[in-house]
Amino acid sequence: MNRIFSGIQPTGNLHLGNYLGAIRNWVKLQKDYECVFCIVDLHAITLPQDPAELRKSTREVTAAYIACGIDPDACTIFNQSTVSAHTELAWTLGCLTPLGWLNRMTQFKDKAGKHRENAGLGLYAYPVLMAADILAYKATHVPVGEDQKQHLELARDIAGAFNARYGVEYFPLPEPQIFGTATRVMSLRDGTKKMSKSEESDQSRINLTDTPDMIAQKIKRAKTDPHNLPDSVEGLKDRPEADNLLGIYAALSDRALDDVVAEFAGKQFSEFKGKLSDLAVATLSPITAEMNRLMADPGAIDAVLRRGAERAGGMAKRHLAEIYDIVGFLRP
Numbered sequence: 001m002n003r004i005f006s007g008i009q010p011t012g013n014l015h016l017g018n019y020l021g022a023i024r025n026w027v028k029l030q031k032d033y034e035c036v037f038c039i040v041d042l043h044a045i046t047l048p049q050d051p052a053e054l055r056k057s058t059r060e061v062t063a064a065y066i067a068c069g070i071d072p073d074a075c076t077i078f079n080q081s082t083v084s085a086h087t088e089l090a091w092t093l094g095c096l097t098p099l100g101w102l103n104r105m106t107q108f109k110d111k112a113g114k115h116r117e118n119a120g121l122g123l124y125a126y127p128v129l130m131a132a133d134i135l136a137y138k139a140t141h142v143p144v145g146e147d148q149k150q151h152l153e154l155a156r157d158i159a160g161a162f163n164a165r166y167g168v169e170y171f172p173l174p175e176p177q178i179f180g181t182a183t184r185v186m187s188l189r190d191g192t193k194k195m196s197k198s199e200e201s202d203q204s205r206i207n208l209t210d211t212p213d214m215i216a217q218k219i220k221r222a223k224t225d226p227h228n229l230p231d232s233v234e235g236l237k238d239r240p241e242a243d244n245l246l247g248i249y250a251a252l253s254d255r256a257l258d259d260v261v262a263e264f265a266g267k268q269f270s271e272f273k274g275k276l277s278d279l280a281v282a283t284l285s286p287i288t289a290e291m292n293r294l295m296a297d298p299g300a301i302d303a304v305l306r307r308g309a310e311r312a313g314g315m316a317k318r319h320l321a322e323i324y325d326i327v328g329f330l331r332p
């Protein structure tokens, strides 16, 4: 059976982008694939994190996975730091990753900003750890949002470099799976910027923990432009905010973008925003309620993670032993 690996960083509130670009797709895939879903806490510390918040977010992301419909009995759910094979394999893979490949990664450039010299080695090496996450399970498919496409291409290159260096066909080349109309949900304050957990303004995103009132307020205040809504998808060109809001509507209602554009053609933003708000609340409220219920019992969440760590750890350890044999490490 084909195997999926994917993960989310416990770096703050999960938002609509994480839901539409990632988790919602995982829910649909779980019946057709063997699934390994990780809470990537090692990636989280590539930027400074408060330890107590990191622990809380790790449980919160776990609760979100389950509340969105991931079945913890059928899928493996665990936090990355509990399986040491990720960091061990990252070293082996790092030794065959040319710096030139890493220098091309746009996420590093974005996150390191102008202070590149002060950025940590971890932030720079992040894509190698991500390759190790995927390859430790010999995953064949990786469902992600559009923003992770470049990292995934690098993971494929690294898998190919390992196979070529050792003359083996050990790693499958993992296929990216980028689905739907909301592969890149943009900020509500600026339609040219990705909706992100680490963006300072909470008004820029809809969090999975927001109340219906908060969702409605954020959509009401979302940036727009002075025109009415267009009557064709081509009319969304150079109108990033309209494009984003209509794209969110299409994704939430599981409809094609042109269908949604036709429905709201010529309408004012205010009317459309009311409908979008109702749809977002109807979709997210049951998830928020279930997350709150799950978060009230941290012991049960930890039990899911413990079970997941055992399963994931067993699989990754077996693969790591095979990899070490290929590399030529003596295991006396």
Ligand code: AQP
Pocket: 007, 008, 009, 010, 011, 017, 018, 019, 020, 021, 022, 143, 144, 145, 146, 147, 148, 182, 183, 184, 185, 186, 194, 195, 196, 197, 198, 199
């Ligand atoms: N805006 C988005 N639209 C669509 N998909 C998105 N994803 C993230 N943002 C969007 C997808 O969510 C998964 C998990 O992402 P992550 O937590 O590993 O980190 P990220 O991509 O860096 O997300 P953030 O919110 O921007 O986190 P911070 O601010 O901490 O860096 C991935 O599949 C991603 O594609």
